[in-house]
Amino acid sequence: MSGPDCWIEGGKTPADVTRDIASPLERGPSPSWWVALAASAALFGIGAWALAYTAWKGIGVWGLNRTVGWAFDITNFVFWIGIGHAGTLISAILFLFRQKWRTSVNRSAEAMTLFAVACAGIFPIIHMGRPWLAFWVFPYPNVRGPLWVNFNSPLLWDVFAISTYFTISAVFWYVGLIPDLATLRDRACGARRRILAALSLGWDGSMRTWVHYESAYLLLAGLATPLVISVHTIVSFDFATSVIPGWHTTIFPPYFVAGAIFSGMSMVLTLMIVARKVAGLEEYITERHIDAMSKLVLATSWMVGTAYATEFFVAWYSGNPYERFVFVNRALGPMAWAYWTMVCCNVLIPQLLWRGGIRRSAMAVFVIGIFVNVGMWFERFVIIVTSLHRDFLPSSWSSYAPTIVELSIFAGSFGLFFTLFLLFCRFLPMIAMAEVKGILSSGHGHAKGPTASRERGALA
Amino acid sequence: MSRAVLISFANEQDALRAALRLKSGGYRVLDAHVPYPVHGLDRALGLPPSRLPVLCFFLGTAGAFSAFFFQTWVSTIDWPVRIGGKPFYAWPSFIPIAFELTVLVAGLGTVGALLLSRGLLPWRQARADLAGTSDARFVLVVQEDTPGYDRHELWGLCRDCGALRLDAREEEG
Numbered sequence: 001m002s003g004p005d006c007w008i009e010g011g012k013t014p015a016d017v018t019r020d021i022a023s024p025l026e027r028g029p030s031p032s033w034w035v036a037l038a039a040s041a042a043l044f045g046i047g048a049w050a051l052a053y054t055a056w057k058g059i060g061v062w063g064l065n066r067t068v069g070w071a072f073d074i075t076n077f078v079f080w081i082g083i084g085h086a087g088t089l090i091s092a093i094l095f096l097f098r099q100k101w102r103t104s105v106n107r108s109a110e111a112m113t114l115f116a117v118a119c120a121g122i123f124p125i126i127h128m129g130r131p132w133l134a135f136w137v138f139p140y141p142n143v144r145g146p147l148w149v150n151f152n153s154p155l156l157w158d159v160f161a162i163s164t165y166f167t168i169s170a171v172f173w174y175v176g177l178i179p180d181l182a183t184l185r186d187r188a189c190g191a192r193r194r195i196l197a198a199l200s201l202g203w204d205g206s207m208r209t210w211v212h213y214e215s216a217y218l219l220l221a222g223l224a225t226p227l228v229i230s231v232h233t234i235v236s237f238d239f240a241t242s243v244i245p246g247w248h249t250t251i252f253p254p255y256f257v258a259g260a261i262f263s264g265m266s267m268v269l270t271l272m273i274v275a276r277k278v279a280g281l282e283e284y285i286t287e288r289h290i291d292a293m294s295k296l297v298l299a300t301s302w303m304v305g306t307a308y309a310t311e312f313f314v315a316w317y318s319g320n321p322y323e324r325f326v327f328v329n330r331a332l333g334p335m336a337w338a339y340w341t342m343v344c345c346n347v348l349i350p351q352l353l354w355r356g357g358i359r360r361s362a363m364a365v366f367v368i369g370i371f372v373n374v375g376m377w378f379e380r381f382v383i384i385v386t387s388l389h390r391d392f393l394p395s396s397w398s399s400y401a402p403t404i405v406e407l408s409i410f411a412g413s414f415g416l417f418f419t420l421f422l423l424f425c426r427f428l429p430m431i432a433m434a435e436v437k438g439i440l441s442s443g444h445g446h447a448k449g450p451t452a453s454r455e456r457g458a459l460a
Numbered sequence: 461m462s463r464a465v466l467i468s469f470a471n472e473q474d475a476l477r478a479a480l481r482l483k484s485g486g487y488r489v490l491d492a493h494v495p496y497p498v499h500g501l502d503r504a505l506g507l508p509p510s511r512l513p514v515l516c517f518f519l520g521t522a523g524a525f526s527a528f529f530f531q532t533w534v535s536t537i538d539w540p541v542r543i544g545g546k547p548f549y550a551w552p553s554f555i556p557i558a559f560e561l562t563v564l565v566a567g568l569g570t571v572g573a574l575l576l577s578r579g580l581l582p583w584r585q586a587r588a589d590l591a592g593t594s595d596a597r598f599v600l601v602v603q604e605d606t607p608g609y610d611r612h613e614l615w616g617l618c619r620d621c622g623a624l625r626l627d628a629r630e631e632e633g
Contacts, residue, residue: 014595160557186594203586205494208505210496212577216510223566230560437495
């Protein structure tokens with residue numbers, strides 16, 4: 001294949017795209033899919049047991065104590081929210097920058113965003129202790145006054161940020177799906193056709209509709225871009241607006257947003273590299289796509305690394321002994337192993353991506369992606385636990401270790417994520433067919449019509 | 461009821477070329493049905509740009525102001541509570557929620573307007589004669605009862621642009 005604009009291999013025509021993407025969904029699932037679904041659902045089952053146990057007994061079954069009041073719960077919350085951000089980066093920000101390669105990966109990246117935000121949402125709700133009263137976080141007219149929520153609290157801003165983010169991501173994803181659902185509808189029959197007909201809202205590809213559709217899609221991209229930045233900014237406010245040394249820093253918003261995109265992009269790569277192999281989509285998600293995403297991982301790795309160094313410098317330069325102590329304690333204290341795991345996974349290992357050969361090797365990028373995900377989980381753990389466990393008063397110093405219940409909830413969140421992702425792969429087109437068709441012609445000069453065999457229709 | 465014909469093409473270039481020639485030939489192309497937005501076809505059809513951005517702007521503004529004023533009303537008039545020594549009207553802390561509501565109202569409202577204005581509703585059915593336009597078929601809908609209309613001349617024009625077939629249909633409205 002030639003041409004800098006050609007991102008799809010194999011000289012595809014629009015009809016090829018429909019067949020390649022839609023026909024696997026019309027066959028029965030493979031045995032390996034059932035095995036993967038069973039394993040994910042079982043993992044989610046373990047998490048469901050732990051969630052029920054937590055709700056029944058209270059959060060005393062976790063390893064928290066008076067000094068370390070946030071640990072696994074909030075670490076996992078920030079981790080999953082961060083994973084979601086790459087989906088919005090790919091679907092909205094790269095759309096605004098007219099990056100054509102996004103069309104191969106945006107659908108599954110957006111699905112990943114939704115599922116990751118759903119996983120993230122579990123943690124703040126259960127850590128309230130009485131999850132059945134979670135609706136109290138919304139300012140609705142109530143019989144207690146009405147007693148309103150505290151609009152000065154970043155935890156409340158989080159409620160609005162996460163719920164807006166989930167809603168807008170879901171709408172963006174669905175709007176993008178409508179033309180593809182119509183494609184599936186036109187190939188289906190029976191009950192499947194009726195369901196798809198309802199979901200595709202009578203879409204008929206009218207150019208009059210496309211004009212408004214494209215406008216709405218661009219507007220959603222324009223809205224989602226500042227939204228995604230605001231969401232992780234507000235998540236970082238949960239920490240930055242407190243007066244805890246190690247949390248109370250102005251660098252947190254950009255540092256969290258960069259870290260979110262870094263971890264999310266690695267998760268997209270990890271998932272895509274497996275999915276393209278399993279679904280046989282190598283001609284759509286090519287080595288060039290992996291290469292482009294790897295460059296984003298490398299760039300954001302440097303942003304995160306720079307933030308680590310800046311934090312340390314500012315802790316020293318501030319002259320504040322508490323601030324200095326927290327950072328020395330992070331690097332040399334009892335949880336130094338977590339700190340150095342984070343530095344190795346997030347700053348050192350991604351440097352391998354400078355080599356083009358490594359960026360184009362799916363296996364190498366997959367392994368690096370896993371390391372980055374581990375590292376970014378540890379980043380949140382380090383920020384939360386090492387800042388808390390040795391506080392102002394040495395007599396209240398403590399440590400933290402997760403209980404089996406917390407570990408099960410964390411494992412269960414992965415189970416939920418993979419269960420949802422596997423269902424998505426089976427029932428919805430993993431690649432945005434209409435969008436990919438739209439970029440085919442730009443690489444070929446002109447689309448290849450079946451000129452020779454053209455059926456010259458008679459006048460009706 | 462105005463009569464119309466559907467002219468099918470195998471690719472976007474042929475459909476676009478035909479639409480431009482039909483327009484200059486005095487035919488009225490009512491609409492096109494295509495698997496993906498073909499850029500240039502909107503102008504060939506003489507479609508005005510979407511006004512959704514204007515609506516989106518006003519919805520966003522409405523979201524921002526209503527969220528800001530609601531927080532102000534709650535914190536200063538309905539039930540002022542002194543929290544952490546902060547003033548009741550702590551306006552900077554109202555900004556994040558005002559921003560989120562800007563995005564939420566503008567996003568949901570724009571999509572709602574798109575779906576309602578184009579009649580995209582769950583019980584709506586696409587016309588059977590448009591099957592394939594979601595795959596790889598490009599269809600131009602040309603009005604028939606216009607002065608000087610000649611189906612043979614129309615087909616000749618379209619065939620020169622690579623049209624595959626022509627079908628008659630009843631166009632509503």
